Amino acid sequence: MNAVDKMSAGEVVKRERPSIINTLLRCLRLRCPVCGEASIVQRPFKIKHHCPSCDTLFMREAGFFVGAILVNVITTDFVILALYILCLAVLGLDYQLIIKILFGAALLFPVAFYHYSWSIWLGFDHLVEGLPKSPT
16 A cells, blocks of 8 residues: 655655554564664663664654653553552452552553653654654
C-alpha cells in the first residue's frame, strides 16, 4: 500500500506505508522507528536528537515530549490497576501490603518505562504522520 503525502510546495511524494508490526518491534528494541538501525537512547534519560543512520528527527518542536509523558502515565495507570487486581483478587493480600506494593510500583515503573514511552510515542507518530528528517 502506498500513501500519498502533499508537500508544502504543492509537490506530491509517494512513500511506503510503514508496517505496524515492524514499527512495534523496533519500539520494543528502543530502535529508530523508521530504519531500525540505531538506538533512540543517547544515555539514561536522554533521547538522541536524531537518528545517526537515517537522520530522522526525534526531538521536534517544544511540547512534542508531552505525548511520551501521556504514554508513560497511561501505561503506569494500567500497570497499577493490574497489580491491584492481582494482589486483591488473585493473591488475597493484606490491604496495607497492597498499598506498599502499589506505591512502589507507582514510583519505579514510570522511571523504568521512560525510554519505552518515548519509543512508543515516536513509533505512533511515525505511523500516523511520518517522522521528519533532521535538517543538516
